[in-house]
Amino acid sequence: MAQMRRPYRPALLWFALPPAAGVTVALAYAASGRLEAALARGPRALDLAVWLALLAALLIPPVYGYREASGLARTAERRADAAHREARRAAQERLDRLLAEKAQMDLILQHMADGILLLDERRRIVLVNPAAERMLGVSRHEALGRDHLEVTHHFELDERLARVLATGRPEALEIRRAHPQEQILEARLALAPSGGERGVLVMLRDITRSRQLEQMRTEFVANVTHELRTPLTSIQGFAETLLEGALDEPETARHFVEIMLRESRHLGALIDELLDLSRVESGKFRMQRRPTVPAELIAATAARFAQKAERAGVQLVTEAPDGLPLINGDPDRLVQVLSNLVENAIKYTPAGGRITLSARRDGDGVRIAVADTGAGIPQADLGRIFERFYRVDKARSRATGGTGLGLAIAKHIVEAHGGTIGVESEVGKGSTFTVILPALTGPE
Numbered sequence: 001m002a003q004m005r006r007p008y009r010p011a012l013l014w015f016a017l018p019p020a021a022g023v024t025v026a027l028a029y030a031a032s033g034r035l036e037a038a039l040a041r042g043p044r045a046l047d048l049a050v051w052l053a054l055l056a057a058l059l060i061p062p063v064y065g066y067r068e069a070s071g072l073a074r075t076a077e078r079r080a081d082a083a084h085r086e087a088r089r090a091a092q093e094r095l096d097r098l099l100a101e102k103a104q105m106d107l108i109l110q111h112m113a114d115g116i117l118l119l120d121e122r123r124r125i126v127l128v129n130p131a132a133e134r135m136l137g138v139s140r141h142e143a144l145g146r147d148h149l150e151v152t153h154h155f156e157l158d159e160r161l162a163r164v165l166a167t168g169r170p171e172a173l174e175i176r177r178a179h180p181q182e183q184i185l186e187a188r189l190a191l192a193p194s195g196g197e198r199g200v201l202v203m204l205r206d207i208t209r210s211r212q213l214e215q216m217r218t219e220f221v222a223n224v225t226h227e228l229r230t231p232l233t234s235i236q237g238f239a240e241t242l243l244e245g246a247l248d249e250p251e252t253a254r255h256f257v258e259i260m261l262r263e264s265r266h267l268g269a270l271i272d273e274l275l276d277l278s279r280v281e282s283g284k285f286r287m288q289r290r291p292t293v294p295a296e297l298i299a300a301t302a303a304r305f306a307q308k309a310e311r312a313g314v315q316l317v318t319e320a321p322d323g324l325p326l327i328n329g330d331p332d333r334l335v336q337v338l339s340n341l342v343e344n345a346i347k348y349t350p351a352g353g354r355i356t357l358s359a360r361r362d363g364d365g366v367r368i369a370v371a372d373t374g375a376g377i378p379q380a381d382l383g384r385i386f387e388r389f390y391r392v393d394k395a396r397s398r399a400t401g402g403t404g405l406g407l408a409i410a411k412h413i414v415e416a417h418g419g420t421i422g423v424e425s426e427v428g429k430g431s432t433f434t435v436i437l438p439a440l441t442g443p444e
């Protein structure tokens with residue numbers, strides 16, 4: 001209805017105009033007549049008063065209106081100004097708050113250990129944090145704006161991303177990478193808005209280390225079982241053979257019992273080493289540290305192995321100058337470390353060889369070395385011989401009664417002293433194991 005009435009308004013105005021113009025002309029005509037008459041008559045006070053009143057009536061409303069209007073306009077202007085300032089202040093506050101929140105978000109993203117990727121609907125990277133840069137081996141500017149496949153090279157991830165975009169439901173998967181190093185990433189995907197359109201948030205966690213530890217634990221149990229079973233099977237086998245008749249042949253019986261004794265000793269040594277290892281690894285290993293003279297450690301170890309070396313036909317020599325700094329160490333544990341090194345040296349050095357047990361100053365610490373002229377260790381194995389159960393030649397090592405735990409224990413003990421252990425070796429020429437221990441500092 002309102003819409004229909006609107007077009008008639010101008011028409012009404014046009015209808016009103018001619019009568020209004022007529023009236024105005026008539027009035028003007030009458031007024032001019034009166035004015036002419038008045039002028040002809042000469043001014044009279046009453047006429048003058050009438051004209052002044054008329055003039056006032058004509059002028060006062062517009063002047064008053066103008067003043068009123070300009071006052072109102074000024075007030076409105078002031079109010080608009082205040083409202084504008086208020087709006088600007090509120091907007092500034094909102095902006096400051098947003099900037100502060102963004103700075104917080106940036107800080108969290110910068111320092112979090114988990115990798116974060118934000119992908120748009122076309123699966124292009126729109127955000128990447130430093131952890132994700134590290135995990136994926138790309139820099140921010142290389143990654144931003146690129147298709148994730150160019151960076152992740154992972155087609156299963158691509159399929160899962162499509163699924164998240166299609167269903168809106170979160171997904172999780174494991175990403176295994178072989179380059180530049182072996183790496184296992186756990187990826188969790190969730191739908192996320194990205195700049196007005198839909199996107200996917202990818203959270204990455206590096207689980208390589210925990211997987212390795214899990215695998216090491218499984219391998220350890222398998223190794224221990226194997227190591228315990230081997231001598232046990234041997235003991236059982238010889239005992240059965242003895243019972244089946246070998247007991248009647250004293251020579252054979254004696255030989256078998258000797259083997260059984262050796263195997264059971266081996267079993268006992270293995271159990272002791274396992275206990276030691278579990279103690280050092282769990283940190284429950286109690287060390288009794290006190291100021292220790294390096295030369296005494298060397299003398300004690302050499303004395304322990306003098307006979308064994310002689311029987312093996314190798315020469316065992318010691319070198320320890322006077323005046324070496326004291327070590328804050330547990331002498332029994334340090335002799336245990338050196339004993340394992342000397343025992344290995346004797347095991348792997350053929351008759352006629354030479355083993356040198358020496359100590360000398362090394363910067364602020366003491367360097368103790370066990371050098372032999374034996375079989376040596378291949379370069380490929382050098383990096384692994386401090387691992388539990390690692391033996392270079394398993395068959396030979398078993399024959400010599402080794403379990404591959406000695407060096408792992410030695411490494412733990414040395415590190416518990418704040419020291420380091422290392423090895424240099426050349427096949428056919430010999431090996432040198434070096435233990436560096438910090439000297440005693442502070443009041444003695």
Ligand SMILES: Nc1ncnc2c1ncn2[C@@H]1O[C@H](COP(=O)(O)OP(=O)(O)OP(=O)(O)O)[C@@H](O)[C@H]1O
Binds near residue numbers: 344
């Ligand atoms: N001086 C050495 N010369 C050559 N090979 C060595 C020497 N010392 C150690 N190895 C190699 O390193 C391996 C690990 O040594 P480790 O002392 O840990 O074990 P093990 O002597 O075999 O057994 P365990 O000491 O537990 O009785 C040995 O099996 C051997 O292959």
Ligand SMILES: [Mg+2]
Binds near residue numbers: 340343402406407
């Ligand atoms: Mg050993």
